[in-house]
Amino acid sequence: MPLEQAHAIAVSRLAAISAQLEPLLQPTQSLTLEIGSGHGHFLTAYAQAHTEHFCIGIDLLSDRLARSLRKSQRAKLNNIAWIHADAGLFLQALPDKSLAEIFVLFSDPWPKRRHWKNRVLQPKFLSLLATKAVQGARLCFRTDHSPYFAQAREFVDQHPLWVLPEGEIWPFELATVFQQRAPDYQSFVARRA
Numbered sequence: 013m014p015l016e017q018a019h020a021i022a023v024s025r026l027a028a029i030s031a032q033l034e035p036l037l038q039p040t041q042s043l044t045l046e047i048g049s050g051h052g053h054f055l056t057a058y059a060q061a062h063t064e065h066f067c068i069g070i071d072l073l074s075d076r077l078a079r080s081l082r083k084s085q086r087a088k089l090n091n092i093a094w095i096h097a098d099a100g101l102f103l104q105a106l107p108d109k110s111l112a113e114i115f116v117l118f119s120d121p122w123p124k125r126r127h128w129k130n131r132v133l134q135p136k137f138l139s140l141l142a143t144k145a146v147q148g149a150r151l152c153f154r155t156d157h158s159p160y161f162a163q164a165r166e167f168v169d170q171h172p173l174w175v176l177p178e179g180e181i182w183p184f185e186l187a188t189v190f191q192q193r194a195p196d197y198q199s200f201v202a203r204r205a
């Protein structure tokens with residue numbers, strides 16, 4: 013695809029995300045974001061247990077978002093929204109210092125080395141996420157792919173705007189669809205410095 017066309021598509025997607033986001037944002041409320049929210053089990057349960065938080069789940073797959081929406085509507089939740097968006101574009105649309113919590117659960121591991129660049133958690137992405145997070149915001153990462161876990165942890169550990177405090181507790185347990193399929197998994201909780 014020619015560069016100009018790709019740029020025009022990104023600009024129009026960004027505008028669509030901003031239009032969805034704007035009515036949801038309240039100046040005093042910080043958000044809980046799940047990146048790659050999949051079938052929506054985790055965030056629906058999280059929103060139900062934390063009615064004082066406003067939660068947004070984003071994913072690239074419309075059918076998963078539709079299922080997520082049905083779940084949260086059945087639960088009659090008014091503190092949750094689902095947005096069809098790529099994580100990088102979504103963060104661009106978000107005002108700075110708006111995230112209090114970010115969950116990245118069983119994100120696609122892209123096992124082949126030549127595909128690692130497609131992993132969500134990368135140094136540049138961590139920088140963008142840091143500008144959108146309030147000081148002390150939690151970044152909760154969980155995966156069943158140990159090489160991705162080691163790499164993501166290393167990137168966070170080396171990043172000047174994120175810290176990995178000892179003894180951080182995983183804030184909320186609810187097995188996602190991919191967690192239910194995983195024989196085991198590893199997690200970390202980082203904080204925005």
Ligand SMILES: C[S@@+](CC[C@H](N)C(=O)[O-])C[C@H]1O[C@@H](n2cnc3c(N)ncnc32)[C@H](O)[C@@H]1O
Pocket residue numbers: 047048049050051070071072073076097098099100117118119120132188189190191
């Ligand atoms: C392996 S699934 C895990 C889904 C869910 N978190 C779970 O644990 O069951 C990864 C999800 O992330 C979504 N995803 C992948 N890359 C993404 C991106 N750049 N932005 C938003 N969502 C993404 C995929 O569409 C998919 O639904």
